[in-house]
Amino acid sequence: xxxxxxxxxxxxxxxxxxxxxxxxxxxxxxxxxxxxxxxxxxxxxxxxxxxxxxxxxxxxxxxxxxxxxxxxxxxxxxxxxxxxxxxxxxxxxxxxxxxxxxxxxxxxxxxxxxxxxxxxxxxxxxxxxxxxxxxxxxxxxxxxxxxxxxxxxxxxxxxxxxxxxxxxxxxxxxxxxxxxxxxxxxxxxxxxxxxxxxxxxxxxxxxxxxxxxxxxxxxxxxxxxxxxxxxxxxxxxxxxxxxxxxxxxxxxxxxxx
Amino acid sequence: xxxxxxxxxxxxxxxxxxxxxxxxxxxxxxxxxxxxxxxxxxxxxxxxxxxxxxxxxxxxxxxxxxxxxxxxxxxxxxxxxxxxxxxxxxxxxxxxxxxxxxxxxxxxxxxxxxxxxxxxxxxxxxxxxxxxxxxxxxxxxxxxxxxxxxxxxxxxxxxxxxxxxxxxxxxxxxxxxxxxxxxxxxxxxxxxxxxxxxxxxxxxxxxxxxxxxxxxxxxxxxxxxxxxxxxxxxxxxxxxxxxxxxxxxxxxxxxxxxxxxxxxxxxxxxxxxxxxxxxxxxxxxxxxxxxxxxxxxxxxxxxxxxxxxxxxxxxxxxxxxxxxxxxxxxxxxxxxxxxxxxxxxxxxxxxxxxxxxxxxxxxxxxxxxxxxxxxxxxxxxxxxxxxxxxxxxxxxxxxxxxxxxxxxxxxxxxxxxxxxxxxxxxxxxxxxxxxxxxxxxxxxxxxxxxxxxxxxxxxxxxxxxxxxxxxxxxxxxxxxxxxxxxxxxxxxxxxxxxxxxxxxxxxxxxxxxxxxxxxxxxxxxxxxxxxxxxxxxxxxxxxxxxxxxxxxxxxxxxxxxx
Numbered sequence: 001x002x003x004x005x006x007x008x009x010x011x012x013x014x015x016x017x018x019x020x021x022x023x024x025x026x027x028x029x030x031x032x033x034x035x036x037x038x039x040x041x042x043x044x045x046x047x048x049x050x051x052x053x054x055x056x057x058x059x060x061x062x063x064x065x066x067x068x069x070x071x072x073x074x075x076x077x078x079x080x081x082x083x084x085x086x087x088x089x090x091x092x093x094x095x096x097x098x099x100x101x102x103x104x105x106x107x108x109x110x111x112x113x114x115x116x117x118x119x120x121x122x123x124x125x126x127x128x129x130x131x132x133x134x135x136x137x138x139x140x141x142x143x144x145x146x147x148x149x150x151x152x153x154x155x156x157x158x159x160x161x162x163x164x165x166x167x168x169x170x171x172x173x174x175x176x177x178x179x180x181x182x183x184x185x186x187x188x189x190x191x192x193x194x195x196x197x198x199x200x201x202x203x204x205x206x207x208x209x210x211x212x213x214x215x216x217x218x219x220x221x222x223x224x225x226x227x228x229x230x231x232x233x234x235x236x237x238x239x240x241x242x243x244x245x246x247x248x249x250x251x252x253x254x255x256x257x
Numbered sequence: 258x259x260x261x262x263x264x265x266x267x268x269x270x271x272x273x274x275x276x277x278x279x280x281x282x283x284x285x286x287x288x289x290x291x292x293x294x295x296x297x298x299x300x301x302x303x304x305x306x307x308x309x310x311x312x313x314x315x316x317x318x319x320x321x322x323x324x325x326x327x328x329x330x331x332x333x334x335x336x337x338x339x340x341x342x343x344x345x346x347x348x349x350x351x352x353x354x355x356x357x358x359x360x361x362x363x364x365x366x367x368x369x370x371x372x373x374x375x376x377x378x379x380x381x382x383x384x385x386x387x388x389x390x391x392x393x394x395x396x397x398x399x400x401x402x403x404x405x406x407x408x409x410x411x412x413x414x415x416x417x418x419x420x421x422x423x424x425x426x427x428x429x430x431x432x433x434x435x436x437x438x439x440x441x442x443x444x445x446x447x448x449x450x451x452x453x454x455x456x457x458x459x460x461x462x463x464x465x466x467x468x469x470x471x472x473x474x475x476x477x478x479x480x481x482x483x484x485x486x487x488x489x490x491x492x493x494x495x496x497x498x499x500x501x502x503x504x505x506x507x508x509x510x511x512x513x514x515x516x517x518x519x520x521x522x523x524x525x526x527x528x529x530x531x532x533x534x535x536x537x538x539x540x541x542x543x544x545x546x547x548x549x550x551x552x553x554x555x556x557x558x559x560x561x562x563x564x565x566x567x568x569x570x571x572x573x574x575x576x577x578x579x580x581x582x583x584x585x586x587x588x589x590x591x592x593x594x595x596x597x598x599x600x601x602x603x604x605x606x607x608x609x610x611x612x613x614x615x616x617x618x619x620x621x622x623x624x625x626x627x628x629x630x631x632x633x634x635x636x637x638x639x640x641x642x643x644x645x646x647x648x649x650x651x652x653x654x655x656x657x658x659x660x661x662x663x664x665x666x667x668x669x670x671x672x673x674x675x676x677x678x679x680x681x682x683x684x685x686x687x688x689x690x691x692x693x694x695x696x697x698x699x700x701x702x703x704x705x706x707x708x709x710x711x712x713x714x715x716x717x718x719x720x721x722x723x724x725x726x727x728x729x730x731x732x733x734x735x736x737x738x739x740x741x742x743x744x745x746x747x748x749x750x751x752x753x754x755x756x757x758x759x760x761x762x763x764x765x766x767x768x769x770x771x772x773x774x775x776x777x778x779x780x781x782x783x784x785x786x787x788x789x790x791x792x793x794x795x796x797x798x799x800x801x802x803x804x805x806x807x808x809x810x811x812x813x814x815x816x817x818x819x
Contacts, residue, residue, distance in 0.1 A: 051378040074381035085376050089295035101287040102380050 001062045001076060001153040001185050002027050003048065008057035010043050010209075017043045019209035020057065027153075030176060030186040032200035032217075034193070036237050040209040041189045042082055045158050048187065049079045061154065075103065078147035082158040082189075085143055088132035092123055092142050095131060096149055103150035110149070117145035121168070136163035144172070154185040161192060173199055197229040207237050265290065271393065278539070281386045288382075288390040293397065315750060316398070320405035323355065331410035341417050342523075344410070345428065345512045349435050350505030352406035354473055356399055356439045361466055388448075396440045403436035404429075420516065427515035434534060435508040441537045501526060507533070579695070588679055592688035592744070599665065599745055600696055606661055606745070633713040635720060635779055648771055650705065651729025654697040659736040662689065664749040671746025682811035683804035686737065689744060690800065693733060702726050720785060721775065727792035728771055734799035741810040 003025040010018040018040040025031045035041045046052040048059060050070040059066040061073045087095060093114055100110030118127040121141040131139060140163045147155060157176075161169050176199050180186055190196050196203060197217060205213040213220055213236050217229055226232045234242075268289050272282035297313050330351060334344050377387065411425040411432070446466070450459050500506050501522070510526035513519075580594040599606055679685075702722050709718035778785040 049379040071381045071383060074379060077379065079379040081375065081379075087291065087295055087372075087376060090291065094291070094294070098287055098291045099380070102284055102377075102382060104283060 002060075003154065003185060003187070004058075004060040004063075005048070006058045006060075008044065008047060008059065009055045010040075010047060010052065011055045016209050018047070018054075018206075021206065021209070021211050022057075023204055023211065023214060025185055025187060027185055028180055028183045029202065030180045030188060030200045032196040032203035033187060033189045033206070034191075034196060034203055034233060035206040039206045041206060042158055044206070045079075045156050045187070045189060049077060049156055050074050075150075076153045078150070078152035078155040080140075080143050080147045080155075080157045080160045082162070086131050086139055089130060091128050091130055092118060092134065092138075093127040095142060096145055099146045100149050105150060113149050114145070117149065121145065137165055137168065140164055141168065148179075152184065154187065155179060156187045156189075158189045159191065160188075161190065161195065169195070193230045193233055194228075203229070205233060205236055212236050268393075275389050278389075279383065279385045280389045281383060284382055284386050285389055285393075288377075288386075289393050292390065292394045296394075316401060319359070320401065323402065323405040324409055327351070327406050328409040328413075331413040335413050335416060341414060341420055341424075341516065341518070342509055342513050344414055344417070345431075346500075346505050346509035348407065348410040348414075349432065349508045349512075350503070352403060352410075352432060353435055353439050353505055353508075355406055356402050356436060357443060359402055360395065360399060360440065360443045361463065392440070392444050395444060396437065399436045399440040400433060403432055403439075407432035419518075424516060428512055431508050431512040431515060434511070434530070435504070438504060438508070438530070438534055438537070441534070445537060445540075504530070504533075586681075586684050588681060589684040589688045589691075592685045593691055596688060596692040596744060597696070599667075600692065603665060603667065603745075606665060633717050635717045635775060635785070636713070648725050648728055650701050651698065651725045652732055654701055655693070655729050655733035655736060658693050658697060659733065659740060662740060662744050663742050663747045665745035665747075666749060668746050668748045671743045674743040674746070679811070681808065683808040685743070685811070686740075686804050686807045689737075689740075690733070698726060698729060701729075724775065724785075724789065724792075727789055727796065730796040731792055731799065734796050734803055737803045738799075738806060740803075741807065743811070 005024070006022045007020045008018055008022070009016070009020050021040075021044070033041055033044065043052065047054045048066075050066055050073055053067070061076070064072060066073045087098075090098065096114035096117065097110055100114065101107075105113075115124070115127070118124050121144075123138060123141060126134065126138060131142065134142070140160070144160060147157075161172065164172060173195065176186055176188070188196065188200060200217065202216050203213070203220065204211055213232070215223075217232075220232045221227065221229070224232050224235050226235055265286070268286045269282070272280065272285035272289075275285060276282040327348065331344070331348055334347060339347075373387075373391075407429060411428040414420055414428055415424045417424070450462055454462060507526045507530035510523040511530045513523050514527045580590060580597060674685075705722035705725060706715075706718050709721060712718075713721075774788065775785075778788070
């Protein structure tokens, strides 16, 4: 499914969180959406998932305006939020069942898929425990499962690797490629740039609510004469000299001794 | 059948019925089932699991407290030989006010829950379905509270000479309708506020509503003895025109009709009760529910951004001085500063704490209006508002403060106290006591002295106010024995607040002895300083003991998770 965003803006009083951005994501594409803290990434994702109403601009999903038919769009998207997002008094299995039922999936399918997701993520022994007893990584696995259980056409990942162990990260990266191969559109927000570089072909970099770069990673490296996405990002977002900053930081920590 | 296996057929059936109003029946059923399971699941349901069943326990305790209070109320009404109409009007009025207070105080979290929004907003759930689930969840709480408030009166009412055999059934059925009415009114109030104000303002307005309702409830306690004498023999047709606009009178009339006591005014008021329900519920679903998700979303998400812009320059230097002057010990000063800032800035906490002042305001008004009961207890006056005021004000302040202390919507920050190398956790409790003293007790003491100095010699006003303060301190020290956590480190739990407030109402009865004590002071003036010294000593000893108990509990807290 295709995403078309035009002049998308979100204001809070005088503060502009997202400032008139426009882009398109093709079906089956994995788009990396990057930016420094407070750049407007999560606000963009919240608007694209129908959680937040834009101040201006339009969002079309497969040609349909999101604001005109939010339920149709929500039925077709999956979302892994950056924080929160679980009822911790439920067990892992119960939470996935609840989500499946909200999407009107058949009971047999929900049960099978929920158990299988838990098994694939190594949570089969914990599926009947309350989510409040899960570790951060385990909760993240449940969140990812809940975003995929209804077989969405578009998946929004906002820092999906948060708390996952190394093995789970490796599996997850392959899962993303597999989902894209199935024709699903992947919108991937992250600060872990080497993962983005390995998973995505194209990235959008946003800073102070505006798009400052949009294109294939290879093109961005070439035009900025940088060797890695991390260096591209540092150059485009005017990040301070890292080693100088680290020295100042260390001196501050040691102060008073 | 266990409660957590809440009748699935019932929610399915209601879902089907609501589907004609655009509610998704399946989503309604599953979301409501999940909400109820989360709230009422027992610890034993999942062996070896971490987690809590606080809402269930809190509701159970509240139910017991409410049952005791409603028993006392209904038995005293029965002893006063009132008629069935008067009996049901007063008991319904009491039950409806208590339900509204409870819902406003905390079950509002059921209707407006930022957590729910963040979990469900991106799912394909319509505003109407979401709203219907929230209202139904609220209704379950309301009906449970309603049942605890009206069960005993239903049985006591059965003993009236003119009560037919069906009295308890009719009474409980009408009480349930009154509960639905209260829940619908509160949901409508929330819905209307949602459409008109932002989240911060919304919380402020709810706080004002709480204060207003605290006033109404407490006013009821004051008016009740005066009212019973005047309305003892009232039947429906004797209802003063002013009382006919009060919902408890409508439902009491409906009860009379159900009992077979017909009258023209009764039929009219019953029709109003039924009509209000018939209009209110569909009206809610039609108007409020349509933009419900959008409104909550805007509120929840905008609040995050707005909060960052807040500036708290006002009074900064005074509070900084106060914080530094509070203690030389850094741990104690840290906790004092933290408490002070939270109590000044966190709206959720203020929302829970402000209503205590509602009671003080009512008492103050009574103090001003009720001149004949303003006899100076230290100079021959009768037992009246003069002895009640200081006791009640400090009692409610202490109980209210202890009730809000463990909970906050910022509970996740509590880890910093557990990871910090705290040498003497008892210092935390000392800081808590100092904060209560400065935030609540000092203003209340001054308010007391100012009020009573209008009626009594200033020395008597000071003495009685100090007497109340000392009892409040002793009460607070007792209440703190139940406090075993870092302040504001627990997620707000449904029911916990109501449980505390219900306990405070119950304690008022036990406080009769302290109210009567000043009568002894006038014949033996030396008893006053002796009593004051005893109270102070009691408060100090209790304080020393609870400091030790608290320190022990906090030291063990770090290992509790294991």
